[in-house]
Amino acid sequence: MDDFLIRALVAGIGIAVVTGPLGSFVVWRRMAYFGDTLAHSALLGIALGFLIGINPSVGVIVVCAGLALLITGMQSQQHIADDTLLGIFSHSALSLGLVALAFMQTLRVDLQGLLFGDLLAVTSTDLVWIWGGGILALGLLVAIWRPMLALTVHEELARVEGVPVALVRGIFVLLMAFVIAVAMKMVGILLITSLLIIPPATARRLAGTPEQMAVLAAAIGCVAVAGGLWASLTWDTPTGPSVVCSAALLFALASLPFWRRGYR
Amino acid sequence: MAPGDIIAKAEHVFLRRGSKTLLENVSVAVEAGRIITVVGPNGSGKTTLVRVLLGLMTPDSGSVWLRPSLRVGYMPQRMQVDPVLPITVSRFLTLGGRANTQRLHLALETTGTGELADRPMQALSGGELQRVLLARAILREPELLILDEPVQGVDVIGQNELYELISQVRDTLGCGVLMVSHDLHLVMAATDHVVCLDRHVCCSGHPEVVTQDPAYLELFGEHVADKLALYTHRHDHRHDHGSPEKPAAKTPESRHG
Numbered sequence: 001m002d003d004f005l006i007r008a009l010v011a012g013i014g015i016a017v018v019t020g021p022l023g024s025f026v027v028w029r030r031m032a033y034f035g036d037t038l039a040h041s042a043l044l045g046i047a048l049g050f051l052i053g054i055n056p057s058v059g060v061i062v063v064c065a066g067l068a069l070l071i072t073g074m075q076s077q078q079h080i081a082d083d084t085l086l087g088i089f090s091h092s093a094l095s096l097g098l099v100a101l102a103f104m105q106t107l108r109v110d111l112q113g114l115l116f117g118d119l120l121a122v123t124s125t126d127l128v129w130i131w132g133g134g135i136l137a138l139g140l141l142v143a144i145w146r147p148m149l150a151l152t153v154h155e156e157l158a159r160v161e162g163v164p165v166a167l168v169r170g171i172f173v174l175l176m177a178f179v180i181a182v183a184m185k186m187v188g189i190l191l192i193t194s195l196l197i198i199p200p201a202t203a204r205r206l207a208g209t210p211e212q213m214a215v216l217a218a219a220i221g222c223v224a225v226a227g228g229l230w231a232s233l234t235w236d237t238p239t240g241p242s243v244v245c246s247a248a249l250l251f252a253l254a255s256l257p258f259w260r261r262g263y264r
Numbered sequence: 265m266a267p268g269d270i271i272a273k274a275e276h277v278f279l280r281r282g283s284k285t286l287l288e289n290v291s292v293a294v295e296a297g298r299i300i301t302v303v304g305p306n307g308s309g310k311t312t313l314v315r316v317l318l319g320l321m322t323p324d325s326g327s328v329w330l331r332p333s334l335r336v337g338y339m340p341q342r343m344q345v346d347p348v349l350p351i352t353v354s355r356f357l358t359l360g361g362r363a364n365t366q367r368l369h370l371a372l373e374t375t376g377t378g379e380l381a382d383r384p385m386q387a388l389s390g391g392e393l394q395r396v397l398l399a400r401a402i403l404r405e406p407e408l409l410i411l412d413e414p415v416q417g418v419d420v421i422g423q424n425e426l427y428e429l430i431s432q433v434r435d436t437l438g439c440g441v442l443m444v445s446h447d448l449h450l451v452m453a454a455t456d457h458v459v460c461l462d463r464h465v466c467c468s469g470h471p472e473v474v475t476q477d478p479a480y481l482e483l484f485g486e487h488v489a490d491k492l493a494l495y496t497h498r499h500d501h502r503h504d505h506g507s508p509e510k511p512a513a514k515t516p517e518s519r520h521g
Contacts, residue, residue, distance in 0.1 A: 027348055028346065028348060028349045146359065146361060147361075149359060150359040150360070150361070152349065153345060153349070153351065153356065153359060154340060154343055156315075156318075156320055156338075156340060157338060157340050157343075157400075158359075159320065160318050160319075160320070160336060160338040160410075161338070161360050161361065161404065162361075204348060204350065207350045208350050208352060208384070209350055209351060209352060209355050210349060210350060210351055210355065212350070213350055
């Protein structure tokens with residue numbers, strides 16, 4: 001196997017292992033569109049990074065995190081429905097990023113790459129980011145797992161039982177922003193948001209506890225990455241979309257009626 | 265904590281949301297080892313009062329006091345676990361964070377939910393769910409147990425059993441209990457003290473006394489008398505010729521709310 005292929009596989013697996021458990025919460029808490037919105041702010045982050053002369057990756061993380069906190073803060077105001085609020089931020093952030101880029105004559109950003117990513121172009125430095133960041137993210141997620149699960153099931157009950165709800169939720173939202181920002185730079189908006197949603201949704205019908213669902217989602221994500229890479233290599237198809245297609249195929253398979261019925 | 269000691273109280277609580285007054289000069293006190301029931305029609309501020317006591321809402325004026333480091337068990341009014349979240353009863357119970365296997369078994373046994381341990385939360389009946397919620401509350405070995413409409417979605421026979429269970433829990437743990445009900449007559453036998461709420465405290469005292477209180481009668485209307493009659497006859501009517509009218513329609517909530 002070629003080096004670039006191994007790097008792509010290692011990077012994809014590194015991302016899938018984190019997005020499985022993290023994405024489970026995204027699915028449980030109906031935050032799919034929230035993740036999408038954060039991803040759309042990436043362009044703004046890159047522009048900002050160049051503008052004030054910091055690493056674009058850091059720019060993306062800062063903008064994602066800032067947006068995540070802003071949206072979370074505004075959601076508690078409750079004057080506007082959540083999906084409307086997210087729609088406003090999602091499209092404004094993307095447009096603002098495009099407008100900002102237009103002002104910077106010298107900067108050329110590969111929009112195609114940002115949207116679809118290029119798993120095959122992952123460098124060794126990227127791998128360090130993905131695995132270093134991934135281990136950090138997973139550690140944090142494990143640390144807040146029980147309180148986060150408690151407040152997902154019933155927020156007020158969790159609060160009465162002593163869970164610091166605002167703190168835990170804040171950590172989770174920042175964690176999500178961090179994972180999306182780091183991964184998206186390398187694998188694109190499409191792949192990161194898909195890996196957050198599709199593997200957990202696939203795992204749902206096969207799992208009996210939240211923890212089973214999280215672990216299964218990680219495993220399914222890894223299979224999707226491997227399958228997508230293989231397909232991309234075999235049929236010379238674009239890598240990121242191939243991974244998404246293979247994840248969708250797994251979801252379709254898991255939805256077939258001969259599996260254990262999910263409880264409804 | 266001796267029986268009769270005050271462990272939690274709200275004093276002269278006022279709470280407004282927008283132009284609506286939700287609580288007006290409400291005072292209640294919960295004593296260790298005693299069961300206090302807050303009754304009142306829909307929209308009378310019962311749940312708001314509970315939320316204020318739990319610290320989930322801050323009153324505009326007045327004070328809320330809980331004995332320092334008081335362990336509180338809470339049974340929320342309504343709960344529905346999203347079907348997308350796979351979770352068994354025993355996993356749900358451990359989410360409160362104070363469970364080991366032994367205590368888990370004890371809580372399951374006490375509430376009669378032992379055989380439900382491996383069931384998905386979404387597959388529980390109304391009565392089973394209430395028992396599981398009670399199990400989670402008592403797992404914390406609470407000194408104060410707050411129950412918001414604990415018999416909701418439970419049939420009449422199950423309601424009596426559940427109230428009995430709550431009395432039992434009070435006896436075993438020696439905790440103070442504050443519960444909310446829209447129906448005084450069912451809860452009468454299981455309560456030591458009643459507070460009748462209609463945004464302000466209309467009357468309070470021993471259940472027998474409260475039911476004779478003019479303020480109580482006014483709040484629940486003169487129909488209280490024939491409601492009692494309905495109660496006596498309820499078992500004859502339950503499964504009669506598929507009448508679309510459910511027993512629940514005869515509660516004061518739906519009559520006067």
